[in-house]
Amino acid sequence: MKFVTEIISNKISWLVFVMSTWAILTIIVFMPHVAMLRSLAVSNSFTIATKAQTIVGLYASLWTNFDFVSSLTIITLSLLFGVNLVLITWLFRVKKSASLKSLFSSGSGTLFGLLGVGCAACGSIALSSLLPFITASGLIAFLPLDGVELQLMAIALLSYSCYRLIVEIKKPMVCPI
């Protein structure tokens, strides 16, 4: 596993990891507050400093707007997303390719993660942005774990994607026949 040491000692990999983890965490935590963020963006009633303070304060909603399990899932998802991106970019830098299988599991894992966000948040979810509210809340009510299933599926897919990417990175670079 020498490539692990290579990746860890690489500054760009750390940059990609921190930025992507932070980005996905921000998107997930801010998603239930989209209406307020849109309103703040166009509002003349608040100064930029107030808007910034309000937005920074939103990170605390990781504890107010999600239950404990969801908060842990969101943090895990964000970290896995960061690891995935590091592996993908490493693969592209070294081999200039990645298998569709890995990219698909990574992409679908992220998508499930986003859809599963806040499923327990009484309707304030990404799903209700994509589907009519009645359909979204109906779907959640139908799921035995109130939507946590989607988040668990996302973690499984992203973990699988990490595994696939590691296998690909370890593959020798050869000219295919």
Add this chain to the structure above:
Amino acid sequence: MNKKENTATSESADESQIRNDLTTDTPNSAPKDVDITEDTKFTTPMAVVVAGVIIAGAIMFSGGGGSNQVARNADVNEPQANEVQPSVNEQEALENINPVTADDYVKGNLDAKVVIVEYSDAECPFCKRFHETMNQVVDEYDDSEVAWVYRHFPLEQLHPVKARKTALATECAADQGGTEAFWAFTDRFYELTPSNNQTDTDTVLPQIAGEIGLNVNEFNDCVATEKFADAVDADIQNAVETGGQGTPWSIMIGPDGTKTPLGGALPYESLKPMIDQMLES
């Protein structure tokens, strides 16, 4: 200098190390030529990150095709289960808010500079948390500065029967004991119950009614006959008309009438800067 030599000089040390490692592992395989310049070294990972953020942002801000088509009441057997089509423009939808009057349940003064109208579902765990946050807000600001208005938004499909029954119960409490009884009942309910439709409403509602000194028999009759069903339905209707898609759903009204939508259980840290700015203006 041939192409291979050119490539070798432009490689960074770590990349040639990786190549060496891989060729060492597989001595019989020929390494594939990879031309990685300094530019691509930085642009590829950055492009992937930026693309991901843009796609996610697009999903987040597009609002999707169905976001404005919401049902007034999730119970399809209800005769009032008509679909409401709120305004496409979120800001315009906020103007549909029913005016705050003396008939509302208010903590603070009706003419406070900042008014936060909350549409809440008593069985929603995030409403329970936001209830604490709002109690913190009204505790820390003067009555003339911030007022908190409580309205009902029970989500029948997520918390069938119990959320609506509790909304009716709070109205029955107010019927007997006025606004003070309403808040005493509501605060105690959020304090006692586990949320997520796990409340034993048959036990808890009369228990709280007794605790706060109401006539329990009269209270039970009031809840059983759904005496205030119209009031609860009117609140649900108004929540949807103003753009509410989940609970807690709140609208902050500034001194100049500006309305800001507050979706979800906002933390105090986010509410405070906005309230302070509105009080200064």
